[in-house]
Amino acid sequence: MKKLFGIRGWFIQSFIMMAFIGTLILFVGLQIYLFNNDSTILDIKMTFWLSISALIIFLFVGGYFGIKGSQLLKGRLTDVLLYISTLRSGNISEKLKINERDEIGLIAEELNQLGNYIQEQSSSLQRLADTKTSLAQSAHTAVVMEERQRLARDLHDVVSQQLFALSMMSSATLRLFDTDQEKAKSQLEEISKIAANAQGEMRALLLHLRPIQLSDDNLCDGVIKLLQELKGKTNLDFQASIDEIEHISKATEEHLFRIIQEALSNILRHAEASKITMTLTEKENYIYLFIGDNGKGFNPNTERIVSYGLKTMRERCEELGGVFKIRSKEKEGTYIDIRVPFVREV
Structure with a gap:
């Protein structure tokens, strides 16, 4: 999956795993609740279907946020890659636009400094x-x-x-x-x-x-x-x-x-x-x-x-x-x- 989809596949895979883990935690929690309480509203069958419903919801929500997050990260990394290719081709006057001061932003700033150094x-x-x-x-x-x-x-x-x-x-x-x-x-x-x-x-x-x-x-x-x-x-x-x-x-x-x-x-x-x-x-x-x-x-x-x-x-x-x-x-x-x-x- 990583080889085929790259960053997007990694993000979606992570969110799917979180959905499964969250569902498992919910199911175990419901079972513990039933064990400690004589509830007439919930039973094992109902908790099972509640867990399945929660899994489906988690999968859709996780898939959506996985795709959106991967698009954002992939876009920013693509900008960094294109700028590196620009430097390698000898066009050292271009500069990489910095939108956020996170780790990728720091990398972009360092690359701009590298471009200035090459120009000097x-x-x-x-x-x-x-x-x-x-x-x-x-x-x-x-x-x-x-x-x-x-x-x-x-x-x-x-x-x-x-x-x-x-x-x-x-x-x-x-x-x-x-x-x-x-x-x-x-x-x-x-x-x-x-x-x-x-x-x-x-x-x-x-x-x-x-x-x-x-x-x-x-x-x-x-x-x-x-x-x-x-x-x-x-x-x-x-x-x-x-x-x-x-x-x-x-x-x-x-x-x-x-x-x-x-x-x-x-x-x-x-x-x-x-x-x-x-x-x-x-x-x-x-x-x-x-x-x-x-x-x-x-x-x-x-x-x-x-x-x-x-x-x-x-x-x-x-x-x-x-x-x-x-x-x-x-x-x-x-x-x-x-x-x-x-x-x-x-």
């Missing part, structure tokens, strides 16, 4: 991220920038030489048209494919190696410039909705910008997509970032091609106290949802 911890994580970013910038900015630019130049030179070599190979292959046109055509198609892959890899790596800093741009302007740059260099179709988020900390901006860079780099390298959808907006003290593509997708449980990039994005999101979710299926694209709480800076 999220703010502390962001402040730590701000401090960490400031220290890292003051100590390593010059070296990191110089190294990134050097790597970008070297990479550009290497890939450009590869493309030049492919161009020479294609020119040589063209001469085969006089002797073996089918073989020449097959080689040209392979060379063209290799060249396209090399260009895509170069763009992705250059995007990944570009400086982290947004310079004087805010997050909105930096993302828009990044998308415009990619749109001019690739054949991808971008559908973006980028809202300007005011009074956001520099560390949060740079973490989110770096997450976007990493996600776009993964798409360029692995997704084979033709369309990218991006949404960046703010609602109720949360920043929402969505990035999706229509590429080949993968199985998140087994695929390890972009595991390092996903791990980096998840770590950056968690440093801000955010929630990182990814959905992907083979031949159906990949979708990333990020929600980050933030406190406006004055």
Whole structure:
């Protein structure tokens, strides 16, 4: 009964047991009364039927109050359960309404205090991220920038030489048209494919190696410039909705910008997509970032091609106290949802 009906079954069972016990006490009491008094009104048969009548009344009354009491308790416990689920999903701004100062009310109050504590911890994580970013910038900015630019130049030179070599190979292959046109055509198609892959890899790596800093741009302007740059260099179709988020900390901006860079780099390298959808907006003290593509997708449980990039994005999101979710299926694209709480800076 407990497994089937839960709290309601427990309440009804308790009241039914009380009804039986009450009836038994009434019957025994009547028998004691008859034993000590020569009553002409009551006899054993009458006391039996009185006890049966009392049992029926007790069962109806106990069942009614059992159902009403269980509904009240179940409703309050359901509110507590839903609030715990809300906390687990990362929505820490909600509060549980306290109607009574009983044991359940005290539990609700403690849960509200826990929500406040989690919210304070999220703010502390962001402040730590701000401090960490400031220290890292003051100590390593010059070296990191110089190294990134050097790597970008070297990479550009290497890939450009590869493309030049492919161009020479294609020119040589063209001469085969006089002797073996089918073989020449097959080689040209392979060379063209290799060249396209090399260009895509170069763009992705250059995007990944570009400086982290947004310079004087805010997050909105930096993302828009990044998308415009990619749109001019690739054949991808971008559908973006980028809202300007005011009074956001520099560390949060740079973490989110770096997450976007990493996600776009993964798409360029692995997704084979033709369309990218991006949404960046703010609602109720949360920043929402969505990035999706229509590429080949993968199985998140087994695929390890972009595991390092996903791990980096998840770590950056968690440093801000955010929630990182990814959905992907083979031949159906990949979708990333990020929600980050933030406190406006004055």
